[in-house]
Amino acid sequence: MNTFRDKVAVVTGAGSGIGQACALAFAKEGAKVIVADIAVAGGEETVRMIKDAKGEAVFVLSDVAKSVDVNSIMTMALKTYGRLDYACNNAGIGGPAMTTGDYREEDWRAVIDVNLTGAWLCMKYELEIMQKQGSGVIVNMSSILGKVGFATASAYVAAKHGLIGLTQTAALEYATQNIRINAVCPGFIYTPLLEKAGMKIGTDLYTQISNLHPMKHMGTSEEVANAVIWLCSDAASFITGHALMVDGGYTAQ
Numbered sequence: 436m437n438t439f440r441d442k443v444a445v446v447t448g449a450g451s452g453i454g455q456a457c458a459l460a461f462a463k464e465g466a467k468v469i470v471a472d473i474a475v476a477g478g479e480e481t482v483r484m485i486k487d488a489k490g491e492a493v494f495v496l497s498d499v500a501k502s503v504d505v506n507s508i509m510t511m512a513l514k515t516y517g518r519l520d521y522a523c524n525n526a527g528i529g530g531p532a533m534t535t536g537d538y539r540e541e542d543w544r545a546v547i548d549v550n551l552t553g554a555w556l557c558m559k560y561e562l563e564i565m566q567k568q569g570s571g572v573i574v575n576m577s578s579i580l581g582k583v584g585f586a587t588a589s590a591y592v593a594a595k596h597g598l599i600g601l602t603q604t605a606a607l608e609y610a611t612q613n614i615r616i617n618a619v620c621p622g623f624i625y626t627p628l629l630e631k632a633g634m635k636i637g638t639d640l641y642t643q644i645s646n647l648h649p650m651k652h653m654g655t656s657e658e659v660a661n662a663v664i665w666l667c668s669d670a671a672s673f674i675t676g677h678a679l680m681v682d683g684g685y686t687a688q
Contacts, residue, residue: 439461444519450472450478451477457659468485470485473526521573523576551601571614573605576598579680617675649683
């Protein structure tokens, strides 16, 4: 597959789950990939997987909540490959499950810093490069919880709602500069993160969460990656400022 041949993509949070699937999908389509993550082992594993499949990738250790780290991601893209065509701002954390009044300030700030401020920082540096080269596509990883509420997840819900608003605003600002900016909103996707949260296949919690979706099962990371790749492709050339649901019908209820 050569849809993105000679193109360069940055994927944050690419060491596991949805981010890893997106990085692999970009590489499969021929893009050179900057794999960014705070987890060294996971990020290096993603690079290994891409290289084993005859693709090109480099790893950058980064915390997207820190501007110096975000700058290092974009610097690596330019230093290594000379350009930046696509960015998938995927890095995120869930935060503790607590009611709004019981949420600790330090937990609130941590979730907002990574999930919202981190995405903004990435966009800030990505847009600078894309403006100079006159083209680019950004996909922000929001969530179904960027469209609806969910008890005990106030910080995450606030961040993901804010990310959709940020996506729409930036899309308007750069629409005439050949830069498209969209968001993807996954439902509950079966990833290692959900497994660690007790939603392993076969458990009552897995069944309970799966049944929240009209399709009666969780999605896969690859299904989300397919949506990201499509939004970055020329097939979506007239789409900007959109939040694409990949949720098995969750938000249609």
